[in-house]
Amino acid sequence: MLPISIRGVSRRFGETLALDRMDLEVAAGEFVALVGPSGCGKTTLLRIVADLESPSSGEVRIGPQPAGTARGQRLLGLVSQRPAVLPWKRAIDDVVFTQRIARRAGFPAGDLLREFGLGGHEGKRPHHLSGGMLQRVNIASALAHDPPVLLMDEPFSALDEMKREELGEWLGQELARRPKTVLFVTHHIDEAVLLADRVLVFSPAPGRVLELASVPATRPRGPDFRRHPVFVETTAHIRRLLFRPAGVGGEAPG
Amino acid sequence: MTRAVGRALVQVAMPVVSILGLWYLAILTTGLPAFVIPRPERVFQALVADRGLITHHLIETLKAAAVGYVLANVVGIGLAVLLVALPVARQLVMPAAITLRNVPYVALVTVLSLALGDTLGSKVAIVVLAGFFPVMVNTYRGLLAADPVVLDRMRVLSASPLEIFLHVRLPYALPFIVSAQEITGSGSIIVAIAAEWMISGSGLGYVINRAMQQYRGDQVYAVALLAALLSFLVYSAVHVMGRRLDWQSAARDRA
Numbered sequence: 001m002l003p004i005s006i007r008g009v010s011r012r013f014g015e016t017l018a019l020d021r022m023d024l025e026v027a028a029g030e031f032v033a034l035v036g037p038s039g040c041g042k043t044t045l046l047r048i049v050a051d052l053e054s055p056s057s058g059e060v061r062i063g064p065q066p067a068g069t070a071r072g073q074r075l076l077g078l079v080s081q082r083p084a085v086l087p088w089k090r091a092i093d094d095v096v097f098t099q100r101i102a103r104r105a106g107f108p109a110g111d112l113l114r115e116f117g118l119g120g121h122e123g124k125r126p127h128h129l130s131g132g133m134l135q136r137v138n139i140a141s142a143l144a145h146d147p148p149v150l151l152m153d154e155p156f157s158a159l160d161e162m163k164r165e166e167l168g169e170w171l172g173q174e175l176a177r178r179p180k181t182v183l184f185v186t187h188h189i190d191e192a193v194l195l196a197d198r199v200l201v202f203s204p205a206p207g208r209v210l211e212l213a214s215v216p217a218t219r220p221r222g223p224d225f226r227r228h229p230v231f232v233e234t235t236a237h238i239r240r241l242l243f244r245p246a247g248v249g250g251e252a253p254g
Numbered sequence: 255m256t257r258a259v260g261r262a263l264v265q266v267a268m269p270v271v272s273i274l275g276l277w278y279l280a281i282l283t284t285g286l287p288a289f290v291i292p293r294p295e296r297v298f299q300a301l302v303a304d305r306g307l308i309t310h311h312l313i314e315t316l317k318a319a320a321v322g323y324v325l326a327n328v329v330g331i332g333l334a335v336l337l338v339a340l341p342v343a344r345q346l347v348m349p350a351a352i353t354l355r356n357v358p359y360v361a362l363v364t365v366l367s368l369a370l371g372d373t374l375g376s377k378v379a380i381v382v383l384a385g386f387f388p389v390m391v392n393t394y395r396g397l398l399a400a401d402p403v404v405l406d407r408m409r410v411l412s413a414s415p416l417e418i419f420l421h422v423r424l425p426y427a428l429p430f431i432v433s434a435q436e437i438t439g440s441g442s443i444i445v446a447i448a449a450e451w452m453i454s455g456s457g458l459g460y461v462i463n464r465a466m467q468q469y470r471g472d473q474v475y476a477v478a479l480l481a482a483l484l485s486f487l488v489y490s491a492v493h494v495m496g497r498r499l500d501w502q503s504a505a506r507d508r509a
Contacts, residue, residue: 050410072412084407088425097421101411145411 001028001181002063002075002148004049009058011044017206018044021058024200024209028148031175031182031219033192036202036210037242042185043153045207049183050078050151062149070149074102077147077180081154083138085126091137092122095144102145107178112140116174132163139171143178150180156191165223168194172220189242193234194221201241210241289471297479300472307461308477314457315446315481318374322381323442329382330389330438331431337390338397338423339415355387359445360452367453377457380449385438389431396430397423432496440489447481 004026011019019041026032034042047053049060051071062070070076078084085094095109113122116136126134135155142150155171156164168191175182175195186192192199193215201210217230225231274294281291288296301308333351336343354362363380370376400423408418450459458477465473 050406052406052409071410074412076410078407078410080403080406082401082403084401084403086404086422086425098407098411101408101413101417101421142407151410 001179002070003028003030004149004181004183005061006045006049007058007060009045009048009055009060011041011048011053012056019048019055020206020208022207022209024212026181026183028181029179030198031184031196033184033186033196033199034202035186035189035192035199035238035242036207037204038187039205040202041205041207042202046151046153046183046185050076052078074104074145075147075149077142077145077150079139079142079150079152079155081157083126083134085134085138085141087126090123090125091118091129091140094137094141098141098144102147104145106144106146109140109144112144113137115177116140117170131159132167135159135167136170139174143180146178148181150182152182152184154185154187157186157188164188164191169221169223171195176220189235189238190226190231193231193238194225195219199234199238201238211238213238289469292472292475296472297475300470301476301480304473304476308458308480311457311461312480314374315443315450315459316484318377318381318449318457319442319446321374322378322446323385323439325378325382326385326438326442327389327435330386330434331393333386333390334393334397334427335419337394339419351387351390354383359384359448363449363452372454372456377446377449377454381442381445384445385442388437388441389434392430392434393427396427399430400426428499429496432492432499435492435496436489439492440485443481443485443488 004024006022006024006026009019009022010017022041022045024032034045036042044053048055049062049067051060051067060067062075065073085091086097089097091113092109095112099106099109110122113119116139118133118136118140121129121133126137129137135158139155156167159167172195184192184195189199196215197219199213199215201213202208203210213234215230215234217225217228221228221231277291277294280286281293284291292300333347337347359380362383366376366379370379404422405418408422413421446457447459447462450457451463452459454460458481461477462474465471465477
């Protein structure tokens with residue numbers, strides 16, 4: 001596990017400012033969720049951390065090195081909303097493929113899939129898997145080389161509500177077994193609070209830190225946590241921040 | 255099982271019956287002379303009687319078509335890879351390729367026959383010129399059809415450009431390359447025959463040309479029938495092979 005340090009990161013697309021001087025320190029093994037309105041730059045920030053995009057200014061460090069070096073050393077795992085599995089590969093081959101490209105052995109592919117509840121489905125190709133199973137394969141493939149840092153971009157948003165909640169809880173359990181430093185983009189406040197140690201609330205575009213809310217409860221958290229006062233209060237608080245009418249206190253503090 | 259065989263027989267018999275029916279109908283209604291529309295039985299007789307001559311020229315045609323087909327793929331896929339690897343090359347290659355595509359083939363054939371004479375080389379060159387473009391365009395599209403999400407995955411894993419090409423771009427392009435083969439494969443035979451008809455003293459095209467001058471309608475039809483059959487066989491073979499190679503339709507079949 002490695003810490004992530006985001007310092008003064010801004011990103012412009014032409015004239016538009018997408019991210020405005022973002023600062024965030026993520027401790028090793030910490031889970032930080034990024035929430036905010038559409039187009040606030042949370043995915044852009046994730047892509048900058050993944051070194052898929054460059055910041056216009058500022059820098060990202062993963063452990064002691066810049067994000068680019070960390071990517072070169074295959075220290076990152078990326079989970080996209082749409083599964084990044086290869087359509088012609090069996091589930092098990094897809095997991096092995098990550099290890100081959102990353103040149104890191106990581107977890108035994110068969111064990112990983114079985115622990116992910118995919119026992120008996122290892123030989124299936126993507127079109128024979130349900131959306132939920134496919135996303136599990138996708139996560140297994142992203143984790144296959146055992147990267148210390150996991151970057152997740154709305155991994156469950158394409159699933160129906162029940163599957164989304166189920167997989168959210170499942171991910172919490174899995175991360176307890178395989179601790180990672182996690183950045184998790186979502187627009188579901190409940191999902192963020194269920195999973196994260198801290199929730200970074202974005203302002204509307206250009207993205208700034210509106211608030212960094214802590215979720216003071218141990219992880220992993222089961223379905224009961226949804227009735228816990230910490231969950232109820234934190235979600236309500238974030239909801240208030242996000243649904244505040246435009247122009248009223250719209251400026252980011254600090 | 256027997257029902258399946260019966261259905262297959264019907265599927266083969268129906269087109270034959272309909273083609274022969276139309277053929278006789280044309281003879282009866284148009285009243286055209288036999289050297290314009292010979293009767294089917296005369297055509298089959300010619301096919302048998304002239305089989306030596308036809309086989310000799312058929313081999314010539316197949317040589318030109320096969321070599322041209324392979325080279326069209328080498329050139330087409332090669333250029334497509336170049337265009338994807340080196341986007342600057344687009345400005346260089348595309349205008350030339352599109353110009354070649356739009357110059358009337360008759361002019362190209364004339365120039366090539368003047369340059370190379372009546373050789374296998376000139377026929378092959380024509381087949382390549384006619385066939386590389388669909389391969390190039392389709393392959394290029396296919397190479398760009400790779401899922402951006404998968405490309406991100408590869409970049410996060412710090413994959414090399416060669417790994418991205420071999421493991422992602424090429425498999426994504428495969429269905430596109432296969433569909434180009436259906437055009438270029440059967441087209442190669444037709445183009446080779448057309449080129450022979452215009453400039454050559456050998457091959458099925460030449461046989462048609464000579465038979466025409468000798469008012470041998472039966473021979474023209476015999477060769478045409480043979481050529482159509484060949485072209486259809488190539489198309490079907492490519493199609494069947496393509497379905498096996500193509501992960502998209504293979505996936506649909508298994509689903």
